[in-house]
Amino acid sequence: MRLILDAVVHSYDDLHALGPIDLEVDDGRIVAVVGPSGCGKSTLLAIAGGLIRPSAGRVAMAGDVPAGCLNPLTYVFQDFALLPWRSVAANVALPLEGRGLGRAERRARVADALDRTGLSDFAGALPRQLSGGMRQRVGIARALAVNPAVLLMDEPLSALDAQTRDLLMDDLVALHGRAPFSALYVTHNLAEAVRLAHRVVVLSRRPGRVRDVVDIDIAIADRARAAADLAVITDRLWQSIRDEAATADRELANVRS
Numbered sequence: 001m002r003l004i005l006d007a008v009v010h011s012y013d014d015l016h017a018l019g020p021i022d023l024e025v026d027d028g029r030i031v032a033v034v035g036p037s038g039c040g041k042s043t044l045l046a047i048a049g050g051l052i053r054p055s056a057g058r059v060a061m062a063g064d065v066p067a068g069c070l071n072p073l074t075y076v077f078q079d080f081a082l083l084p085w086r087s088v089a090a091n092v093a094l095p096l097e098g099r100g101l102g103r104a105e106r107r108a109r110v111a112d113a114l115d116r117t118g119l120s121d122f123a124g125a126l127p128r129q130l131s132g133g134m135r136q137r138v139g140i141a142r143a144l145a146v147n148p149a150v151l152l153m154d155e156p157l158s159a160l161d162a163q164t165r166d167l168l169m170d171d172l173v174a175l176h177g178r179a180p181f182s183a184l185y186v187t188h189n190l191a192e193a194v195r196l197a198h199r200v201v202v203l204s205r206r207p208g209r210v211r212d213v214v215d216i217d218i219a220i221a222d223r224a225r226a227a228a229d230l231a232v233i234t235d236r237l238w239q240s241i242r243d244e245a246a247t248a249d250r251e252l253a254n255v256r257s
């Protein structure tokens with residue numbers, strides 16, 4: 001399925017936060033959105049997911065819903081958003097409840113999601129027994145259990161230390177290699193964007209508009225061996241974002257003082 005944002009604009013009261021923006025996520029593709037603080041990245045994701053109604057423009061899905069899809073647009077949150085009193089398996093089962101699925105199908109979906117994320121041995125563990133990286137794997141497994149058309153990922157790795165982030169990036173690459181998923185992936189981290197995304201969309205400072213679009217033709221699975229090429233792309237992205245980021249930073253500093 002294709003996610004389409006068509007001339008999307010958003011204002012919070014009289015604050016023009018975003019747009020107009022046109023953006024598409026094609027089937028099986030990962031589109032990263034980067035941009036300076038406060039440029040409207042989270043707002044964009046919330047609009048894509050239907051949590052916020054845009055002030056203007058529209059969000060549409062085109063194409064067939066994937067087989068077994070219970071929720072076409074599914075979030076993966078920065079803070080994992082796990083229920084601490086539920087086991088790993090019960091957290092992954094959460095979005096399957098109240099959907100009229102039989103017990104066997106629920107179990108099969110949970111088992112498959114745990115298997116895909118390497119969590120099968122941790123099904124009975126509680127979130128507090130897991131490292132941050134493992135907790136976010138649970139968040140990803142829970143999202144995969146509904147077989148979404150597009151994952152909406154809001155800084156999914158930013159709460160993790162650098163090493164864990166690298167490991168989880170490898171996990172996402174492997175996951176995509178085994179069964180390509182589509183994602184709109186918001187991040188501050190350019191290294192993450194160039195490692196994981198087929199396309200990187202750079203937003204300007206607020207109101208966020210598309211300032212640059214960079215397609216990365218290196219297969220995601222080959223990127224670990226393409227450090228030099230990725231460094232060139234990262235540099236281009238940084239050139240595109242730097243002045244805007246500095247200005248946005250000064251604006252935020254003014255608001256705070």
Ligand SMILES: Nc1ncnc2c1ncn2[C@@H]1O[C@H](COP(=O)(O)OP(=O)(O)OP(=O)(O)O)[C@@H](O)[C@H]1O
Pocket residue numbers: 012015017035036037038039040041042043044206
């Ligand atoms: N509920 C809200 N009410 C009013 N203003 C808001 C609200 N949510 C966000 N904003 C403002 O809208 C602008 C865009 O916010 P948003 O969180 O989408 O940006 P962002 O790019 O995700 O920011 P960051 O990079 O800091 O996470 C900011 O100026 C923010 O202060």
